[in-house]
Amino acid sequence: HRLKQRSTKPEPAPFMIMVKPAGPACNYTCEYCYYLDKKDLFGRPARLCMNEQVLEPFIRDYFATAQETQEQEVVFLWHGGEPTWLGLDYFKTAFALPWHHCPPGWRIVNLLQIHGGNRNTERAQFLKFYEVLIGLS
Numbered sequence: 001h002r003l004k005q006r007s008t009k010p011e012p013a014p015f016m017i018m019v020k021p022a023g024p025a026c027n028y029t030c031e032y033c034y035y036l037d038k039k040d041l042f043g044r045p046a047r048l049c050m051n052e053q054v055l056e057p058f059i060r061d062y063f064a065t066a067q068e069t070q071e072q073e074v075v076f077l078w079h080g081g082e083p084t085w086l087g088l089d090y091f092k093t094a095f096a097l098p099w100h101h102c103p104p105g106w107r108i109v110n111l112l113q114i115h116g117g118n119r120n121t122e123r124a125q126f127l128k129f130y131e132v133l134i135g136l137s
Helices: 036-041 052-069 088-096 121-129
Strands: 015-019 073-078 107-114 133-136
Touching (some): 015 052, 052 073, 073 088, 088 121
């Protein structure tokens, strides 16, 4: 029998972008952090958070761009500072919004890079519900 020849065409990669919704806001002072000193670029602390007026159009435009690439999987890598500094209610909105713009049959993946210090049962259940992949720093 003949062996099936392997295709040289690469598999399509998911469309991914890193989102820093809390900017450099963080309640930790890790020596290795490359981002904390960026606070001065943002002005007032209230301007650090990607509010819903920015978040919704960002997500809508993200899907529009993904459709241009003809990918059917979008990945949101939520990074920081410390994104959980924004609170669980923020992520309830941030993780629900993509489903309003997601084409039928597409897959949404959420990755969250965190310190892991803000753990509790409610947050763990929420992250499990959305099948969020966690990276710990």
